[in-house]
């Protein structure tokens with residue numbers, strides 16, 4: 001249930017394995033909504049497994065690395081995928097572009113799509129059923145995002161925290177001054193962060209994100225532009241495309257913790273299972289990996305054992321990114337101004353140590369499973 005990333009990806013795997021799969025989505029139809037995001041080598045590996053890499057390459061922009069500097073020009077991060085392997089890269093794209101590719105493959109694989117299906121209650125008595133009358137199902141996959149309604153009814157303990165910080169997003173045409181192949185960021189204190197991600201596709205798009213404290217009122221368009229240009233003067237031409245506040249999207253972040261991601265005839269995937277702040281840009285990639293691992297477990301084991309194995313196999317990878325994201329986020333988005341000073345001193349030094357820099361690139365690529373553990377693609 002839930003047609004974001006985890007739902008359709010898992011649906012394709014299971015439909016192709018011969019299962020009867022129905023995907024319930026509350027949105028009335030496929031819509032071009034959602035911010036730009038960075039697909040990492042781990043996410044791309046799952047798309048390759050699904051035979052969708054070529055299609056996705058057609059609607060994405062190759063990204064060679066991440067660059068982040070302070071307002072005074074001190075380089076905090078300059079991470080290039082090719083330092084880890086010449087064939088590694090990221091892909092900038094829009095949520096809707098990836099979704100279109102996944103949904104087509106899902107229906108082509110025999111999956112049934114049900115738009116406009118808001119599922120709010122389920123019962124676990126005598127098999128899983130939705131209380132709108134659908135079911136019983138052999139297995140329900142909860143892929144309904146960070147604010148999942150059904151997660152609480154699965155009987156699995158969960159803790160959900162909302163970050164006080166989020167972001168304003170805008171997608172426009174890329175203007176001169178922003179490279180087409182780098183996720184570029186500039187930071188001030190820990191209260192000021194601005195990033196630009198090329199998301200290419202048919203048009204030369206650029207996705208802007210600006211850090212906001214969610215309980216602070218929007219200062220008005222002119223004042224907001226002034227603050228942004230104060231940090232990033234080179235964005236002047238790009239910002240001319242923002243004529244109204246309605247063109248800005250607001251995003252909040254959640255931190256979801258669960259001891260396990262399965263119950264009886266229920267598995268939880270993606271943000272519903274382990275939402276993170278997008279500081280390390282991993283959510284979609286983890287969701288794709290969840291889908292691949294769950295499908296592998298279901299092919300290998302009987303249902304009960306497969307679900308337990310799914311939790312077991314995902315624990316290290318997800319656990320590393322939960323830890324790293326919680327640890328890193330306050331250095332870039334928080335009220336702890338002293339952390340900003342520490343960041344500006346320590347990150348440039350860390351970048352000079354080749355081993356540490358390679359660990360940072362592996363982290364960015366989505367590959368880490370622990371301080372010394374790493375996935376191989």
Ligand SMILES: Cc1cc2nc3c(=O)[nH]c(=O)nc-3n(C[C@H](O)[C@H](O)[C@H](O)COP(=O)(O)OP(=O)(O)OC[C@H]3O[C@@H](n4cnc5c(N)ncnc54)[C@H](O)[C@@H]3O)c2cc1C
Nearest residue numbers: 002004005006026037038119144145270271278282283284
């Ligand atoms: C500002 C921002 C930037 C991000 N940048 C990146 C990035 O660069 N890289 C990256 O990998 N990740 C990024 N992420 C995270 C990424 O967007 C999420 O991790 C990813 O979308 C999770 O996918 P999902 O399928 O688990 O959930 P979602 O994409 O949230 O999809 C859930 C789906 O379930 C549906 N749904 C919800 N409730 C119900 C219901 N009751 N009944 C039926 N349907 C329901 C929703 O309509 C939705 O379609 C970012 C997130 C944010 C907020």
